[in-house]
Amino acid sequence: MDKTIIIDKAVIIVVVFAVTMLMAMYATLAERKIAAWIQDRIGPNRAGKGGLLQPLADGLKLFAKEETQPNTPNKFLFKFGPFLAMTLALMTSAVIPWGDKFHLFGRDIELQAADLNVGLLYIIAVLSVGVYGIMIGAWASNNKYSLMSGIRAASQMISYEIAMGLSLIGLLLMTQTLSMREIALQQEGMNWNVFYQPVGFLIFLICSFAETNRAPFDLAECEQELIGGFHTEYSSMKMGFFLFAEYANLFISSAIISVLYFGAYNYPGMSWAVENWGVNIANVIGIFALFIKICFFIFVYMWVRWTLPRFRYDQLMNLGWKSLIPLALLNLVVTAIVILLIKN
Amino acid sequence: MVEILFYILSTITLGSAALTLLSKNPIHSALWLVVSFFSIAGHYILLNSQFLGMVHIMVYSGAIMILMLFTIMLMNLNISHEVSKPFITKVVATIAFCLVGLLLLSITMRGAQTYELQYANHGEDFQSVQVLGKVLLNEYVMPFEMVAVLLLLAMIGAVLISKKDKTDKVA
Numbered sequence: 001m002d003k004t005i006i007i008d009k010a011v012i013i014v015v016v017f018a019v020t021m022l023m024a025m026y027a028t029l030a031e032r033k034i035a036a037w038i039q040d041r042i043g044p045n046r047a048g049k050g051g052l053l054q055p056l057a058d059g060l061k062l063f064a065k066e067e068t069q070p071n072t073p074n075k076f077l078f079k080f081g082p083f084l085a086m087t088l089a090l091m092t093s094a095v096i097p098w099g100d101k102f103h104l105f106g107r108d109i110e111l112q113a114a115d116l117n118v119g120l121l122y123i124i125a126v127l128s129v130g131v132y133g134i135m136i137g138a139w140a141s142n143n144k145y146s147l148m149s150g151i152r153a154a155s156q157m158i159s160y161e162i163a164m165g166l167s168l169i170g171l172l173l174m175t176q177t178l179s180m181r182e183i184a185l186q187q188e189g190m191n192w193n194v195f196y197q198p199v200g201f202l203i204f205l206i207c208s209f210a211e212t213n214r215a216p217f218d219l220a221e222c223e224q225e226l227i228g229g230f231h232t233e234y235s236s237m238k239m240g241f242f243l244f245a246e247y248a249n250l251f252i253s254s255a256i257i258s259v260l261y262f263g264a265y266n267y268p269g270m271s272w273a274v275e276n277w278g279v280n281i282a283n284v285i286g287i288f289a290l291f292i293k294i295c296f297f298i299f300v301y302m303w304v305r306w307t308l309p310r311f312r313y314d315q316l317m318n319l320g321w322k323s324l325i326p327l328a329l330l331n332l333v334v335t336a337i338v339i340l341l342i343k344n
Numbered sequence: 345m346v347e348i349l350f351y352i353l354s355t356i357t358l359g360s361a362a363l364t365l366l367s368k369n370p371i372h373s374a375l376w377l378v379v380s381f382f383s384i385a386g387h388y389i390l391l392n393s394q395f396l397g398m399v400h401i402m403v404y405s406g407a408i409m410i411l412m413l414f415t416i417m418l419m420n421l422n423i424s425h426e427v428s429k430p431f432i433t434k435v436v437a438t439i440a441f442c443l444v445g446l447l448l449l450s451i452t453m454r455g456a457q458t459y460e461l462q463y464a465n466h467g468e469d470f471q472s473v474q475v476l477g478k479v480l481l482n483e484y485v486m487p488f489e490m491v492a493v494l495l496l497l498a499m500i501g502a503v504l505i506s507k508k509d510k511t512d513k514v515a
Contacts, residue, residue: 129405132410135414151417161407
């Protein structure tokens with residue numbers, strides 16, 4: 001029994017890793033295509049049919065580039081930064097439920113690497129340490145622009161983490177559980193959390209933009225002020241790691257939004273499908289439903305990036321501390337009162 | 345298995361704590377402290393206390409250490425900037441540290457016996473956040489609220505100190 005669990009989990013972890021990498025790869029292409037579409041251009045169309053092989057070409061180019069290293073006394077930390085950024089981006093995927101229980105080979109298989117009973121806290125914890133990769137890499141670059149970028153990333157992360165946590169507490173009051181699997185199970189059919197926590201969802205979405213360092217919150221890498229920001233001194237695959245980590249983050253954070261607020265793998269008519277077509281087929285459709293939701297949120301991320309201009313630094317801080325945190329607190333209090341009234 | 349993990353984690357905790365003190369560069373010190381905090385979270389998880397482990401990572405590694413790194417990077421501390429302390433300060437600091445160490449040692453020696461405390465929720469699953477919440481808000485509601493007020497006071501104090509400069513300039 002133990003051995004089969006280990007094999008199951010190993011397979012799930014490898015598959016999740018591969019899918020995350022694949023999605024991150026094609027998110028780079030999607031970003032350029034969507035940017036082109038929004039700006040009325042064609043976008044990359046030379047490599048493969050309609051530019052389908054562009055990510056491979058980009059990857060190959062990054063691998064083949066010459067490695068340069070700045071004259072820094074912190075060679076180890078310089079190499080450690082991109083590695084850490086990638087690791088922390090991938091760690092969050094451990095608690096995401098990708099689908100309901102499959103019934104295969106005479107046993108139930110959970111499509112989740114680890115069903116922690118503090119899953120939600122685990123996600124906040126990993127997100128909160130996610131900025132270390134950028135900070136360490138930026139500091140070790142021994143470049144003042146990189147350093148400023150790292151400092152900006154850190155202060156932005158600290159500011160938006162509070163509002164993010166507060167909006168999740170509102171969700172937590174409703175679900176009464178921290179386990180990601182149970183949160184997913186509770187949203188059966190169209191019983192999605194977003195209908196009960198619209199304000200919380202909005203705050204969480206905005207904070208997700210900030211935590212993934214995406215426009216309009218990409219002050220850490222704004223070209224006009226800081227050259228390339230924290231990856232100014234990086235070249236070749238080390239820079240590739242930083243860029244790739246950003247897209248892996250994008251995918252994982254879209255997955256978290258889908259699971260927490262948009263019903264995870266649930267879709268209307270799932271119980272009907274289970275009755276008529278069996279558990280496994282219904283679950284395969286469920287996984288597709290989850291990926292459609294994830295792709296939609298990846299699209300939203302890109303749509304916002306190519307629509308809105310970047311915030312100024314003081315606007316960023318004002319939005320975080322003076323708007324989002326009070327709003328999240330208000331949302332929390334209202335949720336608590338409503339739950340109390342309904343229960344009595 | 346658990347024992348081996350414990351020894352590995354303890355080695356990391358003590359080693360990184362020692363390196364925190366021995367590192368010349370303040371940023372390296374801070375990073376070693378982060379490693380130390382992570383391994384302490386590992387200890388909590390070994391003790392079946394997942395909630396405490398996660399909160400420890402969130403608060404110490406995720407918030408406090410990032411702020412500390414932020415401050416060190418902003419101030420750009422260097423060895424050359426370090427103010428040399430007078431001899432008497434060093435002597436007093438050493439003596440104070442030795443006394444605290446002695447106190448801790450005696451507490452650990454005496455604390456070898458385990459305490460059998462009877463909680464109202466005795467025997468329940470303390471991994472569960474729900475049980476933990478019930479204990480905190482029933483039996484320990486007074487200390488819990490006191491800590492909350494203390495934290496609020498600290499926050500107000502911090503805001504007050506940072507605001508003081510502005511009013512001075514206006515006046």
